[in-house]
Amino acid sequence: MHHFLKETDFTPEQAQHVFLLAKQFKDDRLNCPQTLKKQSWGLLFYKSSTRTRISFEVGVNELGGFPIVLDSQNTQIGRGETIADTAKVMSQYLHGLVIRTYGHEIVEEFAKHATMPIVNGLTDLNHPCQLYTDIFTLLERYSPEAMDINTLKGKKVVFLGDCASNMANSWIHSAAMFGMEITLAGPEGFAPTHEIDAVLEADGLAKQYVFTTDAKSATEGADVLCTDVWVSMGDEAEAVKRKSAMTPYQVNGDLLALAKSDAYFLHCLPAHAGEEVSQEVLDSPQSIIFDEAENRLHAQKAIMAKLVELNS
Ligand code: CP
Ligand code: NVA
Numbered sequence: 001m002h003h004f005l006k007e008t009d010f011t012p013e014q015a016q017h018v019f020l021l022a023k024q025f026k027d028d029r030l031n032c033p034q035t036l037k038k039q040s041w042g043l044l045f046y047k048s049s050t051r052t053r054i055s056f057e058v059g060v061n062e063l064g065g066f067p068i069v070l071d072s073q074n075t076q077i078g079r080g081e082t083i084a085d086t087a088k089v090m091s092q093y094l095h096g097l098v099i100r101t102y103g104h105e106i107v108e109e110f111a112k113h114a115t116m117p118i119v120n121g122l123t124d125l126n127h128p129c130q131l132y133t134d135i136f137t138l139l140e141r142y143s144p145e146a147m148d149i150n151t152l153k154g155k156k157v158v159f160l161g162d163c164a165s166n167m168a169n170s171w172i173h174s175a176a177m178f179g180m181e182i183t184l185a186g187p188e189g190f191a192p193t194h195e196i197d198a199v200l201e202a203d204g205l206a207k208q209y210v211f212t213t214d215a216k217s218a219t220e221g222a223d224v225l226c227t228d229v230w231v232s233m234g235d236e237a238e239a240v241k242r243k244s245a246m247t248p249y250q251v252n253g254d255l256l257a258l259a260k261s262d263a264y265f266l267h268c269l270p271a272h273a274g275e276e277v278s279q280e281v282l283d284s285p286q287s288i289i290f291d292e293a294e295n296r297l298h299a300q301k302a303i304m305a306k307l308v309e310l311n312s
Contacts (some may be wrong), residue, residue, distance in 0.1 A: 001111070001114065001115060001116070001117060001311060002117060002307055002310040002311050003111045003114075003117050003118040003119070003307075004117070004118070004119045004120060004128060004129075004303055004307060005104075005107050005108065005111060005118065005119075005120045005128070006120070006126055006128055006173065006199065007126070007128045007131055007132070007170065007173045007174050007177055008173065008177055008203045008205075009128070010306065012149060012177065012178070014306060014310070015132070015135075015149065015177075015178075016147070016148075016149050017306065018132060018299070018302045018303055018306050019132075019135070019136050019139055019147040019149065019299075019302070020147050021301075021302035021305055021306065022136050022147075022295070022298040022299045022301070022302035023136075023140075023147050023298075025298045025301045025302060026295070026298040029062070029298075030062065032062055032063060032301065033063070033305070034063060034064030035063045035064065035304070035305045035308050036060055036063040036064050036065025036095070036096075036304065036305075036308065037063075037064035037065070038064075038065075039060075039064075039065040039066070039095035039096070040065065040066045040067075040068060040093065040094050040095060041056075041060045041065050041066070041067055041068070041094060041095060041096040041097065041098065041304070042067075042068050042070055042090060042094045042096070042097040042098070043056050043057060043060075043067055043068065043069045043070065043097075043098045043121070044070045044071070044072065044075075044097060044098065044099045044100070044101075045069070045070070045071045045072070045099075045100045045121075046071070046072040046099075046100060046101040046102060046106075047100050047101065047102070047122070047233045047234075048233065049100055049121070049122075050270070051268075051269065051293055051296050052098075052100060052121045052122065052129070052296070053069060055296040055297040055300055056098050056121065056300055057069060058297060059297050059300050059301040059304065060304070062297075062301060063301055063304060063305065065095070068094070072101070083106060083109040083110055083113065084109065084112075084113045086110075087109070087110045087112075087113035087114040088113055088114075088115075090114070090116070091113075091114045091115040091116045094116055095116055096116050096117045096118075096119065096304065096307065096308075097110065097114065097116060097117075097118050097119070098118075098119040098120075098121045099118060099119070099120065099121055100121035100122045100123075101122075101123055102123065102124050102234055103123065103124060103125075104120075104123040104124060104125035104126070106123070107120050107123055117304075117307040117308075117311055119300075119303065119304070119307070122166060123166065124166055124232075124234060125166055125169055125195060125196075125199075126166050126169045126170045126173065126199075127166045127167055127170045127268065128170060128173075129296070129299065129300055129303060130167065130170065130268045130296070131170040131171065131173070131174045132299045132300075132303060133292060133295045133296050133299040133300070134171075134174075134226070134266055134268070134292060135149075135152065135174060135178065136295050136298070136299045137266065137288055137291050137292045137295050138152065138155075138224065138264065138266075139151065139152070140291070140295075141264065141288075142155075149178055150179075152178045152179060152180050153178070153179035153180070154179065154180070154181065155180045155181070155223040155224060156180070156181045156182075156183070156221055156222050156223045156224070157171060157175055157180050157181065157182045157183075157222070157223065157224045157226065158182075158183050158184075158185065158218050158219050158222040158224070158225050158226070158259070159171050159182065159183075159184045159185070159226050159227065159228075160184075160185050160186065160215055160218070160219075160225070160226075160227045160249045160250075160251055160255075160276070161186055161190075161227045161228060161230055161246050161249045161276050162186060162190050162228060162229075162230055162232065162242070162246065163184040163185070163186040163190050163191055163192050163211060164186075164190050164191060164192060164193050165228055165232050166232065167226075167228035167268055168184055168186075168192060168196075168228070169192070169195070169196040169199070171184075171226065172184070172192060172196050172200070172209050173196065173199060173200065173203075173205075175209065176200055176203075176205040176206065176207075176208065176209075177203075177205065180224075181208075182208075182209045182210070183209070183210040183211075183212065183218045183222075184209060184210070184211050184212075184218070185211075185212050185213065185214060185215045185218035185219070185249060186211075186213070186246065186249055187213060187245040187246060187248070187249070188213060189245065190242075190245065190246070191211045192209065192211055215248060215249050215255060216255070216258055219255050219256075219258040219259050220258050220259075221259070221260060222258075222259035222260060222263050223259075223260055223262075223263055223264070224263060224264050224265075224266060225251055225255075225256065225259050225263055225264070225265050225266070226265070226266040226267065227249075227251050227267055227276045227277055228267065228268060228276065229270065229271075229272055229275070229276060230242045230243055230246045230272070230275055230276050231243070243275060246275075246276070249276070250275065250276060250277065250278060251265065251276065251277045251278070251281050252277070252278040252280065252281060253278060253280045253281060253284075256281055256284065256286065262286075263286060264286055264287075264288050265277075265281055265282075265284065265286050265287040265288065265289070266288060266289065266292055267282070267287075267289050267292070268292070269289060269292075269293055271289070
């Protein structure tokens, strides 16, 4: 069974096809193939969501399928039914399952026992659907017709803030996969951890990211600037400490001015204006955050369609 738990669960060639499919879906949104016809897909949330939930629910519907939104508390998972049993039972009703949860081992355990494709809708480790969307959003600028992933090679990505977060990990992983340079800038104590190094090693990808505490030097010459919330879901108890440590890493007009003049600003959203990013940057012409949000729909439809193809 082919699942999508991390960026490298598709080869670069398969990812290229996903981006082309996503473009096709975006170009003619309501005339897409009915790839999920007569299928029912579960969307299981252990954490809050706006974009992931709505874009998958709409996406399954547009591909001809029936989406069922579930949460961990109102299923027997919340009362201790094992993941193994839950995955086996859900596989008897559903044709695919998107999961947003805490520990990455939870999606891995579902994938181990499910006989349907599992899609990672965010874990504490990574957010691969978001990264495929972000890459697609960049390809719309760099290679709008061919969506050629080779145009990403050598682009300089700079990630600021919580460099140990799921979004930072996914940027590191995607940069290694698609040949982008990546520098991460954040406070000591929030550097990339051994977890992402182990993921790169397991995939045979070089550990070529750079971490620095100097936001300004990191940002000079950037093609893409990105950040994420300073307090991720599950980190609320550390909110005060995190906000204080990360204040120097806010993406504001002064920092954006150090990047290339045609650099793009990305943020997976939700944003906290005045914390990790200024309102000025969110509103600037270099910000492509709302294209990025829209593209969740098109990219995820393509991910689901690709999984159906690979599993048939
Ligand atoms: N970017 C993202 O995953 O948004 P949601 O938390 O709203 O799903
Ligand atoms: N890092 C954030 C991403 C939200 C989409 C979180 O995990 O809360």
